[in-house]
Amino acid sequence: MAHILFDKVSKRYGSVTAVDRLELEIRDREFLVLLGPSGCGKTTTLNMIAGLEELSEGDIYFDGQIVNFMPPHKRDVAMVFQSYALYPHKTVRDNIAFGLKMRRYDRAEIGRRVEDAAERLRITHLLDRRPQALSGGQRQRVALGRAMVRQPAVFLMDEPLSNLDAALRVSMRAEIKELHRTMRTTFVYVTHDQAEALTLADRIVVMRDGVVQQIGTPDEIYEHPCNVFVASFLGSPPINYLEGVLETDGAATRIHAGSFAATLPPEAAARLSPPSGEVVLGIRPEDVTGLVAEGGDAIITGRVRTVLPVGSDQYLELRVGAVDCFFRVDKGARLATGDEVRLGIDCARLHLFDKATGRSLMR
Amino acid sequence: MIGATGIGRGARYRRRSRLQDWGHRLVLLVGSLLVLAYALGPVVWLAVSSVQDEREIVSVPPHWIPERPTLQNYRAIFFAGEKEVTYATRRKGDPSTGGYIPSTADSLLPGMWNSLKVALAVVLLNLIVGVPAAYAIAKIRFWGRSASIYFMLATRVIPDIALVVPFFLIIKKLGLIDDILSLVVTYLAVTVPFTVFVLVSYFESLPDELDKAARVDGCSRLQALLQIFLPLALPALVAVVLFAFLASWNEFLLALMFTQTPASQTLPIVVASFASDFTISFSFINAAGIVAVVPPVILALLFERYIISGLTAGAVKG
Amino acid sequence: MTGLSRSFPGAAPRAWLSRRFNYEERSAYLLLAPLVIVLGGVAVFPVLYAFYVSLFRLKLTRPGRVPFVGLDNYADLLRDPSFWTAVGRTTYFTLVSVAAILVLGLLIALLLNQAFRGRRLVGALLLVPWAIPSVANGLMWKWIYDSGYGALNGALYQLGLIDKYVIWLGDPAKTLLLVANAFVWKEVPLAAILLLVTMKSIPADLYRAATVDGANLLQRFLHITLPSLRPGVLLVVIYESMVAVRHFDLFYLLTEGGPGDATNVAAWQIYVESFRDLSFGSGSALAYLLAIVTFALSYAAIRALGSRL
Numbered sequence: 003m004a005h006i007l008f009d010k011v012s013k014r015y016g017s018v019t020a021v022d023r024l025e026l027e028i029r030d031r032e033f034l035v036l037l038g039p040s041g042c043g044k045t046t047t048l049n050m051i052a053g054l055e056e057l058s059e060g061d062i063y064f065d066g067q068i069v070n071f072m073p074p075h076k077r078d079v080a081m082v083f084q085s086y087a088l089y090p091h092k093t094v095r096d097n098i099a100f101g102l103k104m105r106r107y108d109r110a111e112i113g114r115r116v117e118d119a120a121e122r123l124r125i126t127h128l129l130d131r132r133p134q135a136l137s138g139g140q141r142q143r144v145a146l147g148r149a150m151v152r153q154p155a156v157f158l159m160d161e162p163l164s165n166l167d168a169a170l171r172v173s174m175r176a177e178i179k180e181l182h183r184t185m186r187t188t189f190v191y192v193t194h195d196q197a198e199a200l201t202l203a204d205r206i207v208v209m210r211d212g213v214v215q216q217i218g219t220p221d222e223i224y225e226h227p228c229n230v231f232v233a234s235f236l237g238s239p240p241i242n243y244l245e246g247v248l249e250t251d252g253a254a255t256r257i258h259a260g261s262f263a264a265t266l267p268p269e270a271a272a273r274l275s276p277p278s279g280e281v282v283l284g285i286r287p288e289d290v291t292g293l294v295a296e297g298g299d300a301i302i303t304g305r306v307r308t309v310l311p312v313g314s315d316q317y318l319e320l321r322v323g324a325v326d327c328f329f330r331v332d333k334g335a336r337l338a339t340g341d342e343v344r345l346g347i348d349c350a351r352l353h354l355f356d357k358a359t360g361r362s363l364m365r
Numbered sequence: 366m367i368g369a370t371g372i373g374r375g376a377r378y379r380r381r382s383r384l385q386d387w388g389h390r391l392v393l394l395v396g397s398l399l400v401l402a403y404a405l406g407p408v409v410w411l412a413v414s415s416v417q418d419e420r421e422i423v424s425v426p427p428h429w430i431p432e433r434p435t436l437q438n439y440r441a442i443f444f445a446g447e448k449e450v451t452y453a454t455r456r457k458g459d460p461s462t463g464g465y466i467p468s469t470a471d472s473l474l475p476g477m478w479n480s481l482k483v484a485l486a487v488v489l490l491n492l493i494v495g496v497p498a499a500y501a502i503a504k505i506r507f508w509g510r511s512a513s514i515y516f517m518l519a520t521r522v523i524p525d526i527a528l529v530v531p532f533f534l535i536i537k538k539l540g541l542i543d544d545i546l547s548l549v550v551t552y553l554a555v556t557v558p559f560t561v562f563v564l565v566s567y568f569e570s571l572p573d574e575l576d577k578a579a580r581v582d583g584c585s586r587l588q589a590l591l592q593i594f595l596p597l598a599l600p601a602l603v604a605v606v607l608f609a610f611l612a613s614w615n616e617f618l619l620a621l622m623f624t625q626t627p628a629s630q631t632l633p634i635v636v637a638s639f640a641s642d643f644t645i646s647f648s649f650i651n652a653a654g655i656v657a658v659v660p661p662v663i664l665a666l667l668f669e670r671y672i673i674s675g676l677t678a679g680a681v682k683g
Numbered sequence: 684m685t686g687l688s689r690s691f692p693g694a695a696p697r698a699w700l701s702r703r704f705n706y707e708e709r710s711a712y713l714l715l716a717p718l719v720i721v722l723g724g725v726a727v728f729p730v731l732y733a734f735y736v737s738l739f740r741l742k743l744t745r746p747g748r749v750p751f752v753g754l755d756n757y758a759d760l761l762r763d764p765s766f767w768t769a770v771g772r773t774t775y776f777t778l779v780s781v782a783a784i785l786v787l788g789l790l791i792a793l794l795l796n797q798a799f800r801g802r803r804l805v806g807a808l809l810l811v812p813w814a815i816p817s818v819a820n821g822l823m824w825k826w827i828y829d830s831g832y833g834a835l836n837g838a839l840y841q842l843g844l845i846d847k848y849v850i851w852l853g854d855p856a857k858t859l860l861l862v863a864n865a866f867v868w869k870e871v872p873l874a875a876i877l878l879l880v881t882m883k884s885i886p887a888d889l890y891r892a893a894t895v896d897g898a899n900l901l902q903r904f905l906h907i908t909l910p911s912l913r914p915g916v917l918l919v920v921i922y923e924s925m926v927a928v929r930h931f932d933l934f935y936l937l938t939e940g941g942p943g944d945a946t947n948v949a950a951w952q953i954y955v956e957s958f959r960d961l962s963f964g965s966g967s968a969l970a971y972l973l974a975i976v977t978f979a980l981s982y983a984a985i986r987a988l989g990s991r992l
Contacts, residue, residue, distance in 0.1 A: 054577050056707060074580040075588075081581045087574035091596045100592075104583030148582070158581075396794040397805050403787075404809050407868065410834050411823045425848070426837035490721075498718035507711035520726035522978050523733075524929035526953045527970030530963050531732035554725040561718065586710040615816035617932045622958070633818035637936060640822040651826060654819045665814035669807040676873070677880045 004065065004078075004155035004188040005030050006051060011060035013046050013212075020046040022212040023060070033182050033189040035203035037196060037235070043212040044192045048158050051190060053077050064155075075104070080149035081158040084165060086141045088133040088148075095120075095129040098147045105152075112151075119147040139170050146178075150185070157182075159191045163198065175201050196236045200224065208232050230360040233284050233353055239317060241284045241353065242327040248354060248363075250277045257352070259283045260323040264300035264349050273365045274354065281363065284353030287317065287328045291346035293335055300349050302329070306341045318343065408658065415439075415652035422648045438652030442473045472627040473653055476635035477660075479545055483631060484613040486549045491560045491609045492602070494553070499564030500590045504576050514565070517558040528554065529622050536623060547623045548631065552616060556609045563608070563675050567601035568594060604675025607668050611661050632657050737967035744961050756968035765944075766952075766969070770976075773948040776863055777927040783867045784923050785916065788874030793908075795875065796882050806876075813872040821936025824865040828852050828937075852938060855945035862933050862946055870926065874919045881915025882908065921981045928977050949973050 006028040013021040021043040028034050036044035049055040050062060053074035061068050069077065080101065088097050095116060102112045120126040123143040133141055142162060149157060159178075163171045179202055182189050193199055199206050200220045208215040208223065208231075216228045227233035234240045246259025255271035255278075257264050262283075271277060285302070297303055304320030304327065311317075311333070318337060320327045329345055337343060354363040414422060416434040502513055532551050541547040571594060579589040595602070617633045624630045630638075636653045639645050665672060740752050760766045795806055812820070827834045830850040839845045851861055885907065893903050931950045934940060940947040940955065947955075949969065957966030 049577075052577075052581055054580065073585065074577075075583045075585055079581060081578065083574045083578060085572065085574050087572065087578035089575065089578075089593055100579075101582035104588065148578075152582075390799070393794065393797055393799045396790075397799075397801065400791055400794060400805055401808060403868075404812055404872065407823050407827060408811055408815065410827065411819070414826060423832050425832060426841050427832060427834055494717040494721050497714035501711040501714035505707055505711040505714075507708040510711075513715065517722065520722060520730070522925070522981075523730050523974045524950065524953075524970060524977070526929065526931060526950055526957075527733050527967065527974055528726075528729050530736060530957050530967050530970065531729035534736070534963070535729070535732070550725055553721055554729070557718065557722060558726075586714065590714075611814060615818075617817050617935075621935075633816050636816075636818050636822065640818075640825065640936065647826060647829070647832065650822055654822050658815045658819045661814040661816065662811055665810045666807055669810055672810065673806070673876060676876050 007063040009061045012058050014058040019212050031186055031188055032204040033202055035199040035206045036192045037199040037206050038209035039194055042209040044209050045160055048160055048192050052079050052081055052158055078155040079158055080152045080154040082145045082149050082162045084161040086145040088141055088144055090133055093130050093132060094144050097144055098151055101152045115151040119150045123147050138166055157187050157189045161193050228362050230282055230355045237286055239287050239328040241286050244283045246281055246283050248278050248281045257283055262302050267350050270350060274363050275365050280357040282355040282357050285347055287330045289348045289351045290329050291348050294344045294346050297344055300347050302345045302347055306337055306339050309337055411651050412655050415648055415655050417648050419646050438649045442656060473635050475627055476630050476632040480614050480631040483545050483548050484610045487552045487556060487613040488606050488609045490553055491556055495557055495560040495564055499561050499568055503565045503568035517561055521558050525618055533622055543625045543629045545629045548620055551619050552613050556612050560605045560609060563605055564601055567598055571597055600671055600674055603671040607672055614661055733967045736963055737971055739964045741964040742962045756965045760968055769947055769949045769952045773928055776859055776948055777924055780863045780866050780927045781920055781923050784870050784874045787871045788878050791875040792878035792882055795879050809872045812869045817932035820865060820869050821933050825937055828861055853942055855942050858938050858945045862937055865933050870923055877919050878915045881912055885911045921984050925977055
């Protein structure tokens, strides 16, 4: 059982607040991702779970018990570090076994677990080597192995894939997800890579400057971001923003943003609060219904600045009014810089944010 | 146009640079020889003098290469009990016999033994005291951290002579005059700050995440230090051991003050006592000097790499 | 969350204590404890005790009468002209030595900075003067300077530079410089290494850029090497000054403060006051003055030179 509760936890370094009154509940066996830009407090939060950082304020509970002052070696957590932190003077085998040795498991048990983990991670042939003789991907697996054999209540990972090349990163993501499935333990994973978060997480905690922005499943966060920051942080290429005005007259709610004008479908309009005012309109690149020949309602008009083919798709960088936007179009469309294009937008998927506060207007 | 010179010009450049090359090498060679002559000359002369017998040693001008090299001085030192030819017992009229070897020659080896005991004790204590402290300062963020560093450096501002007076009074009161324990304790004041300084700078160069990994793996702070950091800090440890050993072995002032008899006198003191005795032959004094010189020099040459890197650590930090 | 009460009796003070000195800090203090105890007992306490002693007229020749005199010892010293002369000698010795150490150290560092076969050997052998005990250094030079049979006389005579042997250590005009020479010889290796380390940290690209810009060897030295060496030079100057001001061993072994008062530097005077005249009070006071001066000098030097780093 590993249920972790943060109760108004803060961490300050002198005058800098790294984590501000965090309230978070991590459920047993879930894969929770802490996502945000550097300096947002996600690593500090992870360190506090591990006991590597002391709290300035608040309490942390493991299964209902306060653990604020429990040192790391007494907690049942294992951690994988961004730089792997393998012990250079020990062999791979000794590296993996170290945590078990410290906790005084008997030799036979240690041997069994190490072999087991090595097999699962396909590093059995590396057991007698030193970390210096391994590639980045191999070291990564050893670090995973070291954490795995402990069979901890909580598995902590601090940006473990950011030092790997792109292809390796994608395959390792799959392995980690599979690991979570078979180990059935709580995983807390820190990353700044939103694609990683979306792939791996059961739930995501988006943080910024020490403050939680939103907690939810990947779907919830992607589809219903609660503010402009969250909306722009998830999704690649990022969401496009246009400033505009929202007005309701009678039954119809309309949005005007520069040359773009559209009527919101009633179900969407119903959820708006308030349904009028100065807004920031967010349109995701993929929410394009297609190229159209003529202007009109719910049509974006712009001039192509760059065409970006990405293998399976094609993205256009469009100059819309005073702003540059990215939109995805069909690969087949033949377009060039300087062309004027018109794109149909799916109005059911528009995001609206209050211009002053940045908060979403969708309830 | 770039490089648009004729074949002739090109050859001239080639010739000039080859000349420069040889000139460069000549300068380096001469420079190296000068440096070696400067650094080693006096010591070599000391060694040469130590194997000259009494008649040769007083030649004017000196014999740069001894005509009748003899090991009698060394024999007197190392096999003191066997042969004892002193000022009193040398054959009259023949100054080349024995050669004014003091009857106290046999206290040289015990002096060396005292020096060794003191040095080893000091090294051990330096490690016990310095390693945990250096780890704490390097890796743990605690209140009073920078104060600790300044505190340590400040203790070395006071000249050793100032320390001698209070030490002397205290040691006298404790009845520890003429006990090597007094030396061991006082040498700590001289060696520990530097030890901690070097170790802190080395520990800081080891990645923090190793420490975190060890603690999550189940090590308390002390275990992390012993199991992970200590093995990795071997080069710095060797350097620190060397410095502490050499500082103890070579120390003179405090030993002069706190020791009175051969029971506790260290090697430098015994050697100095010969130098101030006018009845002792020069060659014997020089031999005693060589005996004092050889162990530290051997250590320094063997571990030269560690000494340099230890000093480097200190310099970079400083 | 189960009903684990957050406020149980004794929670407040224990929590405060734990928060004031958390686990991290507690383990740090434990690890530091041996150091603090040792240095406290062996460095701090004697220093304070020495100051305490300096406030009394403590003469071991009259152990019964130890009147408290406050800062009189210090006042007497500052009024005593021979104190100032001793200070002058110390200053002269220090200036001459540090200058020589700096120049020689720089030259040797420049040499060792070049890559050549045998560089490592030269560097290793350079450690010999550093490694030998100061006793050996003292008697070695004493033998070289010997007026009757010494190597210095012999060499100069054989080279035809003198026509009869000179009394070196007996000549008040020369002795301070002779001691300085022995001192410098032993200190140069360390200075050379410190300067070499600083030199090695100068990025090679600076030199390459300068060469492309047309600078010759001398210009590269003046415009790149020397300015970049400032931190190293500062370190050497400050460290060696502190060592020179405190140096005692050679004065004991070579000249015993003489002939007359020629090499009666402050450090020697402290020894004489304390252990020959057995006047511990004034000896301590003198030592303290020396320490204060050393400290003030190095502080001033750091501020003056360091601000232009």
